[in-house]
Amino acid sequence: MLTTRRVDAYHALTVVAPGIAERYRPGHFVSVAVGGPGTPMVTRRALAVHDVKPDYGGTVDFVIAVSGPGTAWLADRRARDTLDLVGPLGRAFPLPRDPVNCVLVGGEYGSATLFGLADVLLRRHCRVDFVLGAASADRVFGALRARRMGETATLTTEDGSLGLRGRVADVLPGVIADVRADVIYACGPMGMLRGVTAVGIEFDIPVQVAVEEAMACGIGVCMTCVLPVIGDDGVTRMVRACAEGPVFRGERVRFDDIGTIPFDALGAPGGGSARNVT
Amino acid sequence: MSPDGRSVDMSTYITHVELANPVITAAGCAGTGRELAPFFDLGRLGAHTTRSITMAPRAGRPTPRMTETPSGLLNAVGLPGPGIEVFLDRELPWLAQRSIRTIVSIGGGSVAEYTALARRLAGAPGVTAVEVNLACPNIEDRGRVFARDGAASAEVVASVRTVIPDDVPVVAKLSPDVTDIVTVAAACAQGGADALSMINNPLGMSIDTDTMRPALAAVSGGLSGPAVRPLAVRCVWQVYNALPLVPIIGVGGVTTGRDALEMILAGACAVAVGTALFHDPLAAVRILKELEELLAARGIHRLADAVGRAHRPPGSGSRHLEESSL
Numbered sequence: 001m002l003t004t005r006r007v008d009a010y011h012a013l014t015v016v017a018p019g020i021a022e023r024y025r026p027g028h029f030v031s032v033a034v035g036g037p038g039t040p041m042v043t044r045r046a047l048a049v050h051d052v053k054p055d056y057g058g059t060v061d062f063v064i065a066v067s068g069p070g071t072a073w074l075a076d077r078r079a080r081d082t083l084d085l086v087g088p089l090g091r092a093f094p095l096p097r098d099p100v101n102c103v104l105v106g107g108e109y110g111s112a113t114l115f116g117l118a119d120v121l122l123r124r125h126c127r128v129d130f131v132l133g134a135a136s137a138d139r140v141f142g143a144l145r146a147r148r149m150g151e152t153a154t155l156t157t158e159d160g161s162l163g164l165r166g167r168v169a170d171v172l173p174g175v176i177a178d179v180r181a182d183v184i185y186a187c188g189p190m191g192m193l194r195g196v197t198a199v200g201i202e203f204d205i206p207v208q209v210a211v212e213e214a215m216a217c218g219i220g221v222c223m224t225c226v227l228p229v230i231g232d233d234g235v236t237r238m239v240r241a242c243a244e245g246p247v248f249r250g251e252r253v254r255f256d257d258i259g260t261i262p263f264d265a266l267g268a269p270g271g272g273s274a275r276n277v278t
Numbered sequence: 279m280s281p282d283g284r285s286v287d288m289s290t291y292i293t294h295v296e297l298a299n300p301v302i303t304a305a306g307c308a309g310t311g312r313e314l315a316p317f318f319d320l321g322r323l324g325a326h327t328t329r330s331i332t333m334a335p336r337a338g339r340p341t342p343r344m345t346e347t348p349s350g351l352l353n354a355v356g357l358p359g360p361g362i363e364v365f366l367d368r369e370l371p372w373l374a375q376r377s378i379r380t381i382v383s384i385g386g387g388s389v390a391e392y393t394a395l396a397r398r399l400a401g402a403p404g405v406t407a408v409e410v411n412l413a414c415p416n417i418e419d420r421g422r423v424f425a426r427d428g429a430a431s432a433e434v435v436a437s438v439r440t441v442i443p444d445d446v447p448v449v450a451k452l453s454p455d456v457t458d459i460v461t462v463a464a465a466c467a468q469g470g471a472d473a474l475s476m477i478n479n480p481l482g483m484s485i486d487t488d489t490m491r492p493a494l495a496a497v498s499g500g501l502s503g504p505a506v507r508p509l510a511v512r513c514v515w516q517v518y519n520a521l522p523l524v525p526i527i528g529v530g531g532v533t534t535g536r537d538a539l540e541m542i543l544a545g546a547c548a549v550a551v552g553t554a555l556f557h558d559p560l561a562a563v564r565i566l567k568e569l570e571e572l573l574a575a576r577g578i579h580r581l582a583d584a585v586g587r588a589h590r591p592p593g594s595g596s597r598h599l600e601e602s603s604l
C-alpha cells in the first residue's frame with residue numbers, strides 16, 4: 001500500500017501490485033480481504049480498478065465509498081499497510097476495432113472504472129465524451145479528469161449542486177445526438193444502468209454496462225452474484241456478475257427482473273423442463 | 279517434517295478408497311473446479327467435491343442470496359446448476375482428465391430422483407465417491423427435509439447404494455438441524471452409507487434493520503463459516519463416539535490447519551473446506567500444509583493416528599481398534 005487520500009466523498013488508495021497492474025484491462029475488478037487476520041468478515045469486497053501506473057513495478061488505484069464495515073476498514077488503511085488482493089477479475093470491456101465515437105457514462109464512484117477505458121479508447125483514436133452524475137457535487141467522481149480527457153464532459157447532480165440538475169439518462173439523448181455516438185460504456189448503480197440502456201436501445205446503439213451485484217468470493221465459486229441475462233441463444237440464464245461479467249451488453253440484462261428468477265429463465269421454478277427440488 | 283525429521287503420512291481412507299491427504303473441497307463451495315484452477319492444482323487436495331448435482335437445470339434462488347454475519351455467511355443459493363446431463367458432458371470429464379479425485383454430490387426431491395441421479399452416475403469415469411446431500415426438501419412429504427428424518431434419509435441412502443457400484447463409496451451428508459444427529463447417522467449407516475459427511479448448513483436468519491425486511495430473498499438461509507465450527511465439531515464428536523468405524527468427513531468453518539486438526543481429533547478422517555475458499559482461494563492448500571506441520575510438531579507421523587484422538591482418556595496410550603466399543 002502506497003498512499004491514501006480523500007477525494008470529495010471518496011477515499012482513493014494506491015497499492016503496489018505489479019501482477020495486477022500487468023494483466024489489467026479496463027473493466028476488470030479485484031477482490032480484497034477486509035478486517036485483517038482473524039477477521040469476522042468472511043467475504044471479500046469487490047473493487048473496480050480505477051487506474052494502473054508503471055511506478056514501483058506497477059501500482060493500482062481504487063476509489064472507495066464507505067458503505068459498511070468492510071469499506072470503512074479500507075478507508076482507514078494507511079501508507080505501508082498491506083492488503084490482500086486477488087485480481088484482476090471478471091470480463092473486461094470489449095473494445096471497438098475502429099476509431100468510433102464513445103460516450104462514457106458514470107454514476108457515483110462507478111466513473112472510476114471509466115478512465116482506464118478512456119485511455120485505451122483514445123489510444124485507438126476514438127472520440128471520447130463523458131457524462132458523469134451523482135446525487136450531489138461531492139459524489140461526482142473524476143469531473144476534472146473527464147474534462148481533460150474527454151472532448152466534452154457533461155455533469156449532472158440530482159440536487160443541482162454541480163452541472164445540470166437531474167440524472168445522466170436525462171441528458172444522455174442530447175449528448176448522443178451532439179457527438180453522433182456509436183457506442184456507450186456505462187458503470188454505476190443498477191437503476192442508472194437500466195436508464196442508460198433504455199436510451200441506447202432508443203437510439204439503436206450498443207451499450208456496454210459494468211454491473212455491481214453483491215459478491216462473496218469474486219471468483220465464481222459461491223453463486224451469490226447472479227442476475228438474469230439473455231444469452232446468444234435467446235435463453236435467459238442466471239449468470240454470475242463476477243465471472244461472466246461484470247461487463248455485459250446492456251440490452252441483454254433483464255434489469256426489471258433483477259432480484260427475481262424470471263419464469264422463463266433456464267431452470268426457473270416450474271418453468272421449462274425443470275422439476276424442482278427446493 | 280517432524281522434529282525427528284520424519285515426514286507425516288497424510289493419506290486417509292474413505293472405506294477402501296485411498297485419498298492422498300484429508301483436505302477436500304466442500305460441496306457447492308468450489309464451483310466446477312475450473313474456477314480454482316488459476317490459483318492451485320486441485321489434484322493436490324485429497325478430493326474435490328462438486329456442488330450438488332440435480333436432474334434438471336436449476337436457476338436457484340432470487341437475490342439477495344447472501345449476507346455476511348459475524349464470522350459467518352448466510353446463504354440461500356438454492357442448488358443452481360445445469361443439471362446432470364451437462365455435468366456428465368462438460369464438468370466431470372474436465373476433472374477426470376486431470377485425475378482430480380472427485381466426490382460427486384447429488385440432490386433430489388424424492389427417493390426416485392436421487393436414485394435416477396445415481397443411475398446416471400454409475401459407471402461414469404472419474405467418480406471417486408458419491409455424496410448424498412440430504413438437506414433437500416422431500417416433495418413427497420410436504421417439503422420436509424430428508425436429513426431431518428432418519429428413516430427418510432436411510433431410504434435415500436439405501437436406494438442410491440444399490441445403484442452405485444460397490445467400489446464407489448456412498449457418503450451421506452447430514453444436517454445439524456435435528457434433535458439427535460446420532461440417530462440419523464446410525465440410520466444412514468444401517469441404510470448402507472459407507473461414510474458420513476457433516477455438517478451441512480444450519481438454518482439461520484438475518485434482518486436488515488434499515489429496510490426492516492429479511493436480508494435474504496429466501497427469508498432464511500444456511501449458516502456457514504467459523505460461526506458453525508463448534509457445532510460441527512460437536513456433531514463429529516458425537517457420531518464418532520457412537521459409530522467409531524464409520525469414516526467421517528468433517529465440514530463446517532474450517533479455516534486453518536488448527537481447525538482441521540480439531541475436526542480430526544473429534545473423529546473426522548477427512549476435512550472439507552467451504553466458506554474459507556471464498557475468503558482465500560488458496561485456503562485448502564494452506565490448511566493442508568498447516569495441518570501437516572501441526573501433526574509433525576506433535577510427533578504424529580501418521581494422520582490416521584490422530585483421528586478421534588480426543589476421545590482417548592487423558593494420558594492413555596495409543597488406542598487400538600480392538601479396544602473400541604464395537
Ligand SMILES: Cc1cc2nc3c(=O)[nH]c(=O)nc-3n(C[C@H](O)[C@H](O)[C@H](O)COP(=O)(O)OP(=O)(O)OC[C@H]3O[C@@H](n4cnc5c(N)ncnc54)[C@H](O)[C@@H]3O)c2cc1C
Nearest residue numbers: 043045046047048063064065067068069070071213214215
Ligand atoms: C464489480 C464491482 C466493483 C465495485 N467497485 C467498487 C469501487 O470501485 N468502489 C467502491 O467503493 N465500491 C465498489 N463496489 C461495491 C463494494 O464492493 C461494496 O460497497 C462493498 O463490498 C461493501 O462492503 P461493506 O462491508 O462496506 O458493506 P456491507 O454492506 O456490510 O457488505 C456486506 C457484504 O455484502 C457484499 N456487498 C454489499 N454491497 C455490495 C455491492 N454493492 N457490491 C458488491 N458486494 C456488496 C460485501 O461484499 C459483503 O460480502 C464494487 C462492487 C462490484 C461488484
Ligand SMILES: Cc1cc2nc3c(=O)[nH]c(=O)nc-3n(C[C@H](O)[C@H](O)[C@H](O)COP(=O)(O)O)c2cc1C
Nearest residue numbers: 304305306329330411477478502503530531552553
Ligand atoms: C454458497 C454455499 C453453497 C453450498 N452448496 C452446497 C451444495 O450444493 N451441497 C451441499 O451438500 N452443501 C452445500 N453447502 C454446504 C457446504 O458444503 C458446507 O457443508 C457448509 O457450508 C459448512 O462448511 P463451511 O463452513 O466450511 O462452509 C454450501 C454452502 C455454501 C456457503
Ligand code: FES
Nearest residue numbers: 218220222223242
Ligand atoms: S461472487 Fe462468488 S460467484 Fe460471483
